[in-house]
Amino acid sequence: MAAFCAMRIELENLEGGKSDFAHVYQPEELNPVDERVQLTEPAAVTGKVRLSGNEVFVNGHVETRAQVECDRCLKTVELPVSADFALEYITGAEYEANSGAAELTEAEMSVSVFDGEVIDVDEVVKEQILLAVPTRMLCREDCKGICPECGTDLNAGECKCVKDDIDPRWAALKNLT
Numbered sequence: 001m002a003a004f005c006a007m008r009i010e011l012e013n014l015e016g017g018k019s020d021f022a023h024v025y026q027p028e029e030l031n032p033v034d035e036r037v038q039l040t041e042p043a044a045v046t047g048k049v050r051l052s053g054n055e056v057f058v059n060g061h062v063e064t065r066a067q068v069e070c071d072r073c074l075k076t077v078e079l080p081v082s083a084d085f086a087l088e089y090i091t092g093a094e095y096e097a098n099s100g101a102a103e104l105t106e107a108e109m110s111v112s113v114f115d116g117e118v119i120d121v122d123e124v125v126k127e128q129i130l131l132a133v134p135t136r137m138l139c140r141e142d143c144k145g146i147c148p149e150c151g152t153d154l155n156a157g158e159c160k161c162v163k164d165d166i167d168p169r170w171a172a173l174k175n176l177t
Protein backbone atom coordinates (compact mmCIF):
# COMPACT_ATOMS: atom_id res chain seq x y z
CA MET A 1 0.00 0.00 0.00
CA ALA A 2 2.30 2.77 1.21
CA ALA A 3 5.62 3.18 -0.53
CA PHE A 4 7.46 3.13 2.78
CA CYS A 5 6.97 0.76 5.64
CA ALA A 6 4.97 2.71 8.19
CA MET A 7 5.55 1.99 11.83
CA ARG A 8 2.50 0.96 13.75
CA ILE A 9 2.12 -0.78 17.07
CA GLU A 10 -0.67 -3.32 17.14
CA LEU A 11 -1.84 -3.66 20.70
CA GLU A 12 -3.09 -7.21 20.44
CA ASN A 13 0.47 -8.25 19.63
CA LEU A 14 1.96 -6.58 22.70
CA GLU A 15 3.67 -9.26 24.76
CA GLY A 16 2.84 -8.80 28.42
CA GLY A 17 1.08 -5.51 27.61
CA LYS A 18 4.27 -3.61 26.88
CA SER A 19 6.95 -3.18 24.30
CA ASP A 20 9.96 -1.09 23.37
CA PHE A 21 10.27 0.41 19.93
CA ALA A 22 13.04 2.03 17.94
CA HIS A 23 13.09 3.18 14.37
CA VAL A 24 15.06 5.46 12.12
CA TYR A 25 12.94 7.25 9.52
CA GLN A 26 14.58 8.47 6.36
CA PRO A 27 13.61 12.11 5.71
CA GLU A 28 11.56 11.15 2.63
CA GLU A 29 9.42 8.81 4.73
CA LEU A 30 8.04 11.75 6.74
CA ASN A 31 8.44 14.70 4.36
CA PRO A 32 6.78 17.02 4.16
CA VAL A 33 6.04 16.96 7.88
CA ASP A 34 3.68 19.82 7.11
CA GLU A 35 3.62 22.74 4.66
CA ARG A 36 6.35 24.60 6.55
CA VAL A 37 8.56 21.86 7.99
CA GLN A 38 10.84 19.41 6.16
CA LEU A 39 13.36 16.99 7.60
CA THR A 40 16.94 17.29 6.38
CA GLU A 41 18.30 14.28 8.27
CA PRO A 42 16.92 10.92 9.38
CA ALA A 43 14.69 10.98 12.46
CA ALA A 44 15.59 8.50 15.17
CA VAL A 45 12.78 7.55 17.50
CA THR A 46 12.92 5.31 20.56
CA GLY A 47 10.23 4.61 23.07
CA LYS A 48 8.06 2.34 25.16
CA VAL A 49 4.43 1.38 24.93
CA ARG A 50 2.50 0.19 27.95
CA LEU A 51 -1.03 -1.07 28.00
CA SER A 52 -3.06 -0.60 31.19
CA GLY A 53 -6.71 -1.54 31.05
CA ASN A 54 -8.25 0.62 28.33
CA GLU A 55 -5.40 3.08 28.41
CA VAL A 56 -2.19 3.06 26.44
CA PHE A 57 0.88 5.01 27.50
CA VAL A 58 3.52 5.90 24.95
CA ASN A 59 6.81 7.46 26.07
CA GLY A 60 9.71 8.23 23.86
CA HIS A 61 12.27 10.48 22.31
CA VAL A 62 12.76 11.73 18.77
CA GLU A 63 15.85 13.36 17.35
CA THR A 64 16.44 14.83 13.91
CA ARG A 65 17.18 18.04 11.99
CA ALA A 66 14.53 20.03 10.20
CA GLN A 67 14.34 23.03 7.93
CA VAL A 68 11.76 25.78 8.16
CA GLU A 69 11.30 28.97 6.16
CA CYS A 70 12.07 32.27 7.87
CA ASP A 71 8.72 34.01 8.48
CA ARG A 72 10.01 37.26 7.03
CA CYS A 73 12.46 36.50 4.22
CA LEU A 74 11.50 32.88 3.41
CA LYS A 75 15.15 31.83 3.58
CA THR A 76 15.53 28.24 4.75
CA VAL A 77 16.60 27.88 8.37
CA GLU A 78 17.86 24.54 9.62
CA LEU A 79 17.52 23.57 13.26
CA PRO A 80 18.07 20.53 15.47
CA VAL A 81 14.97 18.83 16.83
CA SER A 82 15.12 16.86 20.04
CA ALA A 83 11.90 16.05 21.82
CA ASP A 84 10.76 13.84 24.67
CA PHE A 85 7.14 12.85 24.67
CA ALA A 86 4.70 11.18 27.03
CA LEU A 87 1.32 10.41 25.52
CA GLU A 88 -1.78 8.73 26.74
CA TYR A 89 -4.44 7.10 24.59
CA ILE A 90 -7.86 5.77 25.36
CA THR A 91 -10.40 4.16 23.10
CA GLY A 92 -13.28 6.20 21.70
CA ALA A 93 -15.80 4.20 23.73
CA GLU A 94 -13.92 4.84 26.95
CA TYR A 95 -13.66 8.55 26.15
CA GLU A 96 -17.40 8.90 25.59
CA ALA A 97 -18.22 6.99 28.76
CA ASN A 98 -16.00 9.35 30.80
CA SER A 99 -16.85 12.66 29.18
CA GLY A 100 -20.57 12.16 29.79
CA ALA A 101 -20.12 11.40 33.46
CA ALA A 102 -17.89 14.10 34.87
CA GLU A 103 -15.96 17.14 33.80
CA LEU A 104 -12.64 16.27 32.27
CA THR A 105 -9.59 17.23 34.29
CA GLU A 106 -6.68 19.05 32.71
CA ALA A 107 -4.74 15.82 32.38
CA GLU A 108 -7.61 14.00 30.73
CA MET A 109 -7.98 16.76 28.16
CA SER A 110 -4.55 15.96 26.74
CA VAL A 111 -5.46 12.35 26.22
CA SER A 112 -5.75 11.21 22.61
CA VAL A 113 -8.56 9.03 21.42
CA PHE A 114 -7.68 6.06 19.22
CA ASP A 115 -9.38 3.01 17.77
CA GLY A 116 -8.13 0.71 20.51
CA GLU A 117 -6.08 -1.42 18.16
CA VAL A 118 -3.19 0.45 16.63
CA ILE A 119 -0.84 3.26 17.64
CA ASP A 120 0.44 4.99 14.50
CA VAL A 121 4.03 5.84 15.40
CA ASP A 122 4.53 7.77 12.14
CA GLU A 123 1.83 10.23 13.20
CA VAL A 124 3.21 10.48 16.72
CA VAL A 125 6.68 11.30 15.39
CA LYS A 126 5.36 13.90 12.93
CA GLU A 127 3.31 15.57 15.65
CA GLN A 128 6.22 15.67 18.06
CA ILE A 129 8.53 17.19 15.44
CA LEU A 130 5.96 19.91 14.71
CA LEU A 131 5.53 20.63 18.41
CA ALA A 132 9.31 20.96 18.78
CA VAL A 133 9.66 23.45 15.93
CA PRO A 134 8.95 27.05 16.99
CA THR A 135 5.74 28.43 15.45
CA ARG A 136 7.54 31.69 14.73
CA MET A 137 10.86 31.25 12.98
CA LEU A 138 13.32 33.97 12.00
CA CYS A 139 16.66 33.37 10.28
CA ARG A 140 18.03 36.00 12.64
CA GLU A 141 16.45 38.24 15.26
CA ASP A 142 16.67 41.39 13.13
CA CYS A 143 15.77 39.86 9.78
CA LYS A 144 14.54 42.69 7.54
CA GLY A 145 12.46 40.41 5.35
CA ILE A 146 11.83 40.78 1.65
CA CYS A 147 10.44 43.76 -0.21
CA PRO A 148 6.75 43.11 -0.91
CA GLU A 149 7.07 45.02 -4.20
CA CYS A 150 10.10 43.48 -5.88
CA GLY A 151 11.03 40.52 -3.69
CA THR A 152 14.53 41.81 -2.92
CA ASP A 153 16.07 40.32 0.21
CA LEU A 154 16.38 43.49 2.32
CA ASN A 155 19.08 41.84 4.45
CA ALA A 156 21.31 41.99 1.40
CA GLY A 157 20.59 45.68 0.79
CA GLU A 158 17.82 48.12 0.07
CA CYS A 159 15.98 47.99 -3.20
CA LYS A 160 14.74 50.81 -5.41
CA CYS A 161 11.09 50.47 -4.34
CA VAL A 162 11.82 51.69 -0.81
CA LYS A 163 13.31 54.86 -2.20
CA ASP A 164 10.55 55.25 -4.78
CA ASP A 165 7.99 55.20 -1.96
CA ILE A 166 9.61 58.24 -0.41
CA ASP A 167 10.50 60.09 -3.58
CA PRO A 168 6.97 61.25 -4.61
CA ARG A 169 6.58 63.28 -1.40
CA TRP A 170 9.92 64.99 -1.91
CA ALA A 171 9.02 65.48 -5.53
CA ALA A 172 5.71 67.16 -4.50
CA LEU A 173 7.56 69.47 -2.11
CA LYS A 174 9.99 70.33 -4.80
CA ASN A 175 7.15 71.35 -7.09
CA LEU A 176 5.88 73.84 -4.49
CA THR A 177 9.06 75.85 -4.43
Ligand SMILES: [Zn+2]
Binds near residue numbers: 070
Ligand atom coordinates in the same frame (compact mmCIF):
# COMPACT_ATOMS: atom_id res chain seq x y z
ZN1 LIG B 1 14.84 35.98 7.45
Ligand SMILES: [Zn+2]
Binds near residue numbers: 148159160161
Ligand atom coordinates in the same frame (compact mmCIF):
# COMPACT_ATOMS: atom_id res chain seq x y z
ZN1 LIG C 1 11.63 46.41 -3.65
